[in-house]
Amino acid sequence: MSTQKISTQALHAGHDTTQTAGTRAVPIYQSSSYVFNNTEHAANLFSLKELGFIYTRLNNPTNDILQQRLAAIEGGVGAVVFASGTSAISTGLLTLLKAGDHIVASSSLYGGTFTLLNVTLPRLGITTTFVDASNPENFKDAVKENTRAFFVESLGNPKLDVLDLEAISEHSKTAGVPFIVDNTVASPALLNPIKHGANLVIHSLTKYIGGQGNSLGGAIIDAGTFDWTNGKFPEFTEPSEGYHGLVYSEALGAAAFTFKLILEGLRDFGGALSPFNAFQIIQGLETLPVRIKQHSANALELAKWLESREEVAWVNYPGLESSKYNSLAKKYLPSGQSGLVTFGVKGGFDAAKKLTDATELFSLLANIGDTKSLIIHPASTTHQQLTVEQQESAGVTQDLIRLSVGLEDIEDLKNDLEQALIKGGQ
Ligand SMILES: *Cc1c(COP(=O)(O)O)cnc(C)c1O
Numbered sequence: 001m002s003t004q005k006i007s008t009q010a011l012h013a014g015h016d017t018t019q020t021a022g023t024r025a026v027p028i029y030q031s032s033s034y035v036f037n038n039t040e041h042a043a044n045l046f047s048l049k050e051l052g053f054i055y056t057r058l059n060n061p062t063n064d065i066l067q068q069r070l071a072a073i074e075g076g077v078g079a080v081v082f083a084s085g086t087s088a089i090s091t092g093l094l095t096l097l098k099a100g101d102h103i104v105a106s107s108s109l110y111g112g113t114f115t116l117l118n119v120t121l122p123r124l125g126i127t128t129t130f131v132d133a134s135n136p137e138n139f140k141d142a143v144k145e146n147t148r149a150f151f152v153e154s155l156g157n158p159k160l161d162v163l164d165l166e167a168i169s170e171h172s173k174t175a176g177v178p179f180i181v182d183n184t185v186a187s188p189a190l191l192n193p194i195k196h197g198a199n200l201v202i203h204s205l206t207k208y209i210g211g212q213g214n215s216l217g218g219a220i221i222d223a224g225t226f227d228w229t230n231g232k233f234p235e236f237t238e239p240s241e242g243y244h245g246l247v248y249s250e251a252l253g254a255a256a257f258t259f260k261l262i263l264e265g266l267r268d269f270g271g272a273l274s275p276f277n278a279f280q281i282i283q284g285l286e287t288l289p290v291r292i293k294q295h296s297a298n299a300l301e302l303a304k305w306l307e308s309r310e311e312v313a314w315v316n317y318p319g320l321e322s323s324k325y326n327s328l329a330k331k332y333l334p335s336g337q338s339g340l341v342t343f344g345v346k347g348g349f350d351a352a353k354k355l356t357d358a359t360e361l362f363s364l365l366a367n368i369g370d371t372k373s374l375i376i377h378p379a380s381t382t383h384q385q386l387t388v389e390q391q392e393s394a395g396v397t398q399d400l401i402r403l404s405v406g407l408e409d410i411e412d413l414k415n416d417l418e419q420a421l422i423k424g425g426q
Pocket residue numbers: 084085086087110112113153157182184185204205206207216217218368
């Protein structure tokens with residue numbers, strides 16, 4: 001299986017049709033719980049002597065196929081799915097960390113993740129130093145004795161900064177902490193962070209993987225490469241009070257974190273993905289490799305067209321020669337740079353709002369990665385709760401408009417932006 005390419009894995013990995021009554025489509029197992037053969041079988045499942053399904057908060061056959069497929073595509077030893085990308089991030093961090101621990105994170109993050117790290121986790125005693133990720137040395141300089149994770153987005157939303165994952169991963173290795181990469185915007189069809197040193201990969205499945213804007217979901221893929229026995233993670237090497245004395249690193253080896261996420265993370269925080277949403281997300285994942293090529297091609301063409309318009313002050317797309325992330329994009333995103341484009345208009349904040357209101361084909365909403373084209377003005381919406389300085393370090397200038405370029409005909413997209421630029425852009 002592992003030698004297959006992503007287009008094949010996206011359609012087949014994890015689904016043995018002989019185990020699902022021959023159904024060619026992955027079926028929805030809409031059941032909260034599973035009948036045990038007898039009490040001994042039940043006891044064996046709870047003690048991990050046998051692996052099997054117990055309760056859908058922990059696992060479910062439809063979700064499990066999605067998990068195996070994501071693990072295959074990203075090159076991990078296991079994957080766990082969650083009710084949303086945010087649930088994946090919060091459950092992942094709360095399973096990994098405890099009060100007193102510290103994170104070094106890129107300052108260019110999805111707004112919700114930034115607030116989780118900046119406001120909510122500090123209430124629980126978990127603090128974060130945010131660094132300018134364009135210089136990998138900044139990660140090294142921010143490491144403290146209690147640092148336990150590095151957290152970045154491979155392609156930042158909405159700054160669209162491409163990070164030098166390999167350089168940052170070297171610093172995480174020296175610090176002895178897991179390197180966590182949110183790969184939502186790039187998608188596994190364009191970039192596999194594990195190949196560049198990531199230990200854990202996060203996805204909001206809501207975006208390109210689901211791809212149709214109809215279902216929330218999230219995932220963590222575990223590379224299985226992190227050494228939990230390095231002395232910094234006693235929760236993995238000492239008997240777990242939370243799971244009758246299980247020593248994760250001994251019992252589960254490379255899959256220690258995957259199992260801790262299920263046995264403690266999903267058990268205690270409860271952010272399970274609905275099997276119906278897993279089914280929808282599987283439908284999306286099957287066509288991700290073809291969709292993302294077209295998203296990328298449309299985005300590049302629209303970015304070039306915007307650069308030629310006189311109302312436009314600047315355009316940022318990693319695939320443009322003019323982008324300061326172009327050389328990193330050539331290394332990390334050689335087959336496409338995904339569907340997000342940002343640009344500013346000469347008229348600033350007010351003109352950006354006016355232009356956003358004037359689009360007709362682009363939908364004004366807070367999402368990305370839909371087949372339909374989307375537009376938003378982050379400074380007045382998704383990043384409104386941040387200070388102007390925090391907005392700037394997240395790459396959100398007052399005039400910035402973010403497009404999530406969909407699969408419509410490129411001429412129709414240009415026509416819509418053209419009339420909106422004429423009406424609002426100046
Ligand atoms: C949307 C998004 C999230 C959050 O995912 P939800 O499914 O909306 O909870 C996290 N990271 C990135 C980069 C995102 O774009």
